[in-house]
Amino acid sequence: MPRVTEAHRDARRAQIRAAALRAFTAKGYQRASISDVVAESGLSAGAIYGHYEGKRALFAAVAEEVLSRRGTELEAAARDGVPPSPVEVLTLLMGGMTRDIQDNRVIVQLWAESTVDDMIHDVVQEVVSAIQGVLHGALRAWYATRPDLCAGDPDAAAELLLPVMLGLAQGYLVQRAMLDDFDPDRYLRSAAAVLPR
Amino acid sequence: MPRVTEAHRDARRAQIRAAALRAFTAKGYQRASISDVVAESGLSAGAIYGHYEGKRALFAAVAEEVLSRRGTELEAAARDGVPPSPVEVLTLLMGGMTRDIQDNRVIVQLWAESTVDDMIHDVVQEVVSAIQGVLHGALRAWYATRPDLCAGDPDAAAELLLPVMLGLAQGYLVQRAMLDDFDPDRYLRSAAAVLPR
DNA sequence: GTCTATACGGAGATAGAC
């Protein structure tokens, strides 16, 4: 299999995903039509359908790409250097989201879609599980440096903190997407006040 | 204006809202059609449109009803009896949600819709603001009984905790709607480990 | 692989009788 062709194919697919993300971000996933993606990509409907089965598959692919990056980033940060504290982990995750997509309304739309579309559900399920795994590892590493806080059992401490860490991240994203007067710094100060440090 | 007629009108509107909630819950807001609401209500399309402008207005009305109840419940709990602790407040709110709607997928769908539909946005915005107000009051009342935890300033302490309390509630709802293996008790234990008590 | 043009289906909303 000629690798040039393969690379070209992947590049085109990436181009389509990028266009889809722009369209979904601008209009919202439900309201964005395939025509919007077409317009955004500079290609045609036929071209899109040649690479993705349809709008749902496109959303799944984009979601996989964006969410996976959070796991990758966190893993990298946890690997080299001092283990980040819970608040630093939260800040890192939220900063990454903001970097990838302007506002994060589309993330909330993704969650909603995952409650009703099986294809989306499966992708989100898988990637979020992966993120939880990485998150667990990061927290465990940090607790290991703070034996005073975990009674010598970093693993159990990380396990206990995990749902709240995920929940605080989700709360941040919901509020940022939904509330007119959301204040990111205030939210992080609030989180810092309750999280171990 | 004859009050019997007025009462009948309100009853019918409540009947329609209840039918809409069932339809939205069963199929998801986007996928539920007006026909579904019609079928669920036992009425006709014409009857529905005689009382509500359309699907969006219906969702807004249902959302207003369900969310407002959270504020009312919390206010009642905070008023009579011992001020509930943060974890108790969280448990109360989540219990109320579960009572009103089986799973809470439709809540996440509501948030998503609020990021893209102005009518929904305005309603959610208003009701969530009200809930935050009540929440603030409840937390302040609790802190007032625990001066050791707030350095004598219950108001500031409540203000600081507010975003996290809201975020933890939202995280609970997202995870419950989205994750196959969500464990409510585990989430609450996790929250109890970080929240002041 | 990609384009243009179009078929198909479904959903929200309305008309008009009762």
Added chain:
DNA sequence: GTCTATCTCCGTATAGAC
């Protein structure tokens, strides 16, 4: 106020040429 029947729009997806 409510019903039946229907209209109209719009979005997804495909057909067929290049």
